[in-house]
Amino acid sequence: MKKNSAIFSKQVLKIVSHIPRGSTLSYKEVARRAGSPRAYRAVGNILNKNFDSRIPCHRVIHSGGEPGGYNRGRKAKRAILTKEGVVIKK
DNA sequence: CGTATGACGTGCA
DNA sequence: GTGCACGCCATAC
Numbered sequence: 001m002k003k004n005s006a007i008f009s010k011q012v013l014k015i016v017s018h019i020p021r022g023s024t025l026s027y028k029e030v031a032r033r034a035g036s037p038r039a040y041r042a043v044g045n046i047l048n049k050n051f052d053s054r055i056p057c058h059r060v061i062h063s064g065g066e067p068g069g070y071n072r073g074r075k076a077k078r079a080i081l082t083k084e085g086v087v088i089k090k
Numbered sequence: 091c092g093t094a095t096g097a098c099g100t101g102c103a
Numbered sequence: 104g105t106g107c108a109c110g111c112c113a114t115a116c
Contacts, residue, residue, distance in 0.1 A: 005113055027098055031112085042113035044097040049114075062098065069097035077097090 008034050009046045016047065019059040022085040026063045047071070065089040 011034040019025055027040035034043070047057040048071055058077040062068045067088055070077035078088060 009113075031098095036112070038099095038110090039112045040098050041096070041111055042098095045095085045113060046097095048097050057097080060097080064099090067097095071097070074097085 008036055012043050012046050013050055013055050016057055016060055017055045019056055024059045024061050024086055028063050030060055
């Protein structure tokens with residue numbers, strides 16, 4: 001059922017775009033909302049390939065609170081989150 | 091169709 | 104606290 005996987009990626013992008021400013025979601029949570037709580041790997045992959053400015057992918061971080069990565073640069077991600085009002089542990 | 095890759099998560103040494 | 108290895112899923116080749 002590749003259609004099912006297709007919706008998953010779509011859901012991920014949709015959910016990420018639904019994240020309010022100043023809030024952050026972990027890959028695990030996003031995958032959970034997308035319908036596959038074990039697809040956090042795919043979430044990161046999809047966001048990485050999906051270069052869409054409408055999707056605040058910088059609001060998606062690891063489960064431990066680490067900023068993780070960003071297709072535009074981890075440094076930028078940290079700066080953006082800080083600007084949004086999100087405090088990173090590291 | 092099978093293999094390889096990747097912005098992860100968790101467990102263990 | 105740090106580092107390594109395994110497991111999971113979707114996508115690309």
